[in-house]
Amino acid sequence: MNDRLGARLAQSTPAPLARHVRGLSDRTIAWLFIAPTMVLLLAINIFPLIWTIRLSFTNFRANRPNAELVGVGIDHYVSILSDPDVWGPMQATAHFLFWTITLQTLIGFSLAYLIDRKFRGHGFWTTLILIPMMLSPAVVGNFWAFIYQPQIGLFNYVVSFFTGIPPSSFEMLGSVKLAPWSIIIVDTWMWTPYVMLICLAGLRSIPDYIYEAAEVDRASAWRQFWSITLPMVLPFVMLAVLFRGIENFKMFDLVNLLTNGGPGSTTEVVSITLKREAFEKWRTGYSSALAIILFVAVFGLANIYVKALNAVKNR
Amino acid sequence: MSNKGLSTAHSVVEPTLGSKRFAMVIVVLYAVITLVPLVWIALTAIKSPPDSISYPPKVLFTPSIEGFCNLFTTRSRQTEEYIRSLPPPADACERAARANSMVIVSRSNYLPRFLNSLIIAFGSTALSVGLGVMAAYAFSRFKVPGKDDLMFFILSTRMMPPIAVAIPIYLMYRELGLSDTKLGMILLYSAVNVSLAVWLLKGFIDEIPREYEEAAMVDGYTRLQAFRQVVLPQAATGIVATAIFCLIFAWNEYAFAVLLTSGEAQTAPPFIPIIIGEGGQDWPAVAAGTMLFLIPILVFTVLLRKHLLRGITFGAVRK
Numbered sequence: 001m002n003d004r005l006g007a008r009l010a011q012s013t014p015a016p017l018a019r020h021v022r023g024l025s026d027r028t029i030a031w032l033f034i035a036p037t038m039v040l041l042l043a044i045n046i047f048p049l050i051w052t053i054r055l056s057f058t059n060f061r062a063n064r065p066n067a068e069l070v071g072v073g074i075d076h077y078v079s080i081l082s083d084p085d086v087w088g089p090m091q092a093t094a095h096f097l098f099w100t101i102t103l104q105t106l107i108g109f110s111l112a113y114l115i116d117r118k119f120r121g122h123g124f125w126t127t128l129i130l131i132p133m134m135l136s137p138a139v140v141g142n143f144w145a146f147i148y149q150p151q152i153g154l155f156n157y158v159v160s161f162f163t164g165i166p167p168s169s170f171e172m173l174g175s176v177k178l179a180p181w182s183i184i185i186v187d188t189w190m191w192t193p194y195v196m197l198i199c200l201a202g203l204r205s206i207p208d209y210i211y212e213a214a215e216v217d218r219a220s221a222w223r224q225f226w227s228i229t230l231p232m233v234l235p236f237v238m239l240a241v242l243f244r245g246i247e248n249f250k251m252f253d254l255v256n257l258l259t260n261g262g263p264g265s266t267t268e269v270v271s272i273t274l275k276r277e278a279f280e281k282w283r284t285g286y287s288s289a290l291a292i293i294l295f296v297a298v299f300g301l302a303n304i305y306v307k308a309l310n311a312v313k314n315r
Numbered sequence: 316m317s318n319k320g321l322s323t324a325h326s327v328v329e330p331t332l333g334s335k336r337f338a339m340v341i342v343v344l345y346a347v348i349t350l351v352p353l354v355w356i357a358l359t360a361i362k363s364p365p366d367s368i369s370y371p372p373k374v375l376f377t378p379s380i381e382g383f384c385n386l387f388t389t390r391s392r393q394t395e396e397y398i399r400s401l402p403p404p405a406d407a408c409e410r411a412a413r414a415n416s417m418v419i420v421s422r423s424n425y426l427p428r429f430l431n432s433l434i435i436a437f438g439s440t441a442l443s444v445g446l447g448v449m450a451a452y453a454f455s456r457f458k459v460p461g462k463d464d465l466m467f468f469i470l471s472t473r474m475m476p477p478i479a480v481a482i483p484i485y486l487m488y489r490e491l492g493l494s495d496t497k498l499g500m501i502l503l504y505s506a507v508n509v510s511l512a513v514w515l516l517k518g519f520i521d522e523i524p525r526e527y528e529e530a531a532m533v534d535g536y537t538r539l540q541a542f543r544q545v546v547l548p549q550a551a552t553g554i555v556a557t558a559i560f561c562l563i564f565a566w567n568e569y570a571f572a573v574l575l576t577s578g579e580a581q582t583a584p585p586f587i588p589i590i591i592g593e594g595g596q597d598w599p600a601v602a603a604g605t606m607l608f609l610i611p612i613l614v615f616t617v618l619l620r621k622h623l624l625r626g627i628t629f630g631a632v633r634k
């Protein structure tokens with residue numbers, strides 16, 4: 001069929017003439033095709049966003065919709081940005097972001113590097129490794145709460161089996177020191193395959209002839225790694241970090257199910273603060289302002305990062 | 316490694332046997348460790364409740380169907396005399412319940428929640444892929460003013476933290492009577508997924524030579540006919556892959572579901588964590604519910620292998 005079309009094309013009239021022969025014009029079709037998507041996004045994303053901005057300047061409480069609405073100006077913004085309590089969640093989020101991204105990048109890249117050795121059956125094992133990232137973080141995260149149980153859970157048992165520490169002497173979810181790590185472990189378990197897959201694509205994008213040339217120049221394997229492999233995979237690693245960074249900044253499900261911000265507020269990341277303010281304390285105006293600040297932060301960071309990414313790509 | 320360079324041009328980049336063996340050992344070890352939690356879910360699902368909470372954790376045990384029974388039913392404790400006065404148990408679940416001095420009262424909410432997940436996932440996937448393929452075609456083929464900005468706008472809607480969006484959605488749905496309805500959740504998930512659909516499908520459609528449609532239009536097809544009869548069939552693989560990604564997202568979603576649904580439209584992810592038995596969580600039932608919920612995704616993951624990379628990077632990496 002392709003040949004027939006190709007032959008047709010060769011003798012066809014020039015494109016501008018072929019258009020507008022019958023039916024709707026391209027312009028009309030373009031708008032008809034794009035409009036529904038835009039309407040959906042405007043209705044479900046942009047309209048609510050504008051509503052949030054409006055509410056952030058008021059004392060509105062969603063559990064008292066009939067109370068008189070009082071404008072409070074930028075009070076909420078001022079109190080959030082000057083409130084030292086808001087730094088707690090920010091620090092918890094930063095700690096979580098830093099360690100998950102570091103661990104996932106290191107382990108993910110190493111795994112990709114090893115899989116790229118193309119040993120027998122590497123495809124099969126890669127598919128197995130990918131499974132955790134496809135699963136529902138909430139449903140699987142919930143089960144990790146069972147694995148972490150101090151008396152009966154598998155995790156403490158395995159730790160004590162290898163280290164000899166008594167299994168009931170520590171509590172992953174209940175202790176201030178370990179709770180942040182319990183979440184980092186689950187997130188790393190889930191999302192390392194994600195970074196691995198992207199790094200693998202990067203490694204496979206490096207053409208063989210570059211290594212062959214390096215080999216002719218008698219560059220050592222170590223040198224090849226640092227001056228060929230790493231720089232060429234870097235844009236891919238950065239892309240993975242960008243995606244994981246945005247996702248983990250918004251992290252909600254794992255934390256909500258494993259610790260719900262506890263013990264105390266040691267694992268209270270910003271999404272949990274937002275949930276507490278909006279859906280437990282019903283301070284809708286205040287939480288709207290916090291939501292806007294977060295959104296601006298994610299958006300701003302993502303923008304800067306994308307610019308950096310493009311700079312690396314075009315180098 | 317470098318002394319291999321003499322043989323053939325190709326073997327230069329071919330790893331040595333030793334490095335291959337080493338890589339294989341580490342990768343297989345990682346794969347095995349990473350699967351332990353999933354194997355543990357499967358094992359817990361077929362344990363009896365006492366076996367599931369014994370210490371040290373049991374690897375060898377007598378399989379039990381109690382987890383699945385408890386997942387699908389609600390039970391109540393009764394006196395021995397009452398249970399003895401009943402007719403003989405009708406099925407294995409009833410027998411298991413009576414052994415614990417319980418009788419089955421009714422069906423649990425698991426099945427309705429599972430069905431909600433199915434309806435909402437398929438509904439939102441159909442909508443977002445339908446809208447997405449149209450928008451993607453327009454962005455791929457026509458000169459749209461401000462195209463890059465529109466594409467970025469579409470992507471940026473997905474960067475919003477779900478909790479931040481959930482507040483106004485909650486208020487808006489309350490006004491519109493969409494709170495805790497399947498239609499509301501379908502619209503919401505479609506809006507989240509349409510960005511993924513547009514970005515992925517634009518990549519797939521970009522790869523179809525536009526000469527195909529142009530030739531069809533020379534043959535007298537209108538633009539719309541060419542889209543339907545030439546482009547859509549060519550993009551079929553891409554459309555299916557995109558649809559599966561949308562399905563998986565909607566199937567796995569938790570944040571919106573837990574905040575915006577509680578009964579009527581509640582999906583399985585917020586329901587599974589609150590399955591409780593007498594005196595705390597009924598872990599075999601939770602594990603059974605988790606396992607049934609994960610199996611469709613395992614199947615899809617294997618089917619999607621080739622397109623996985625593209626899907627998770629919004630089409631940024633195509634391999």
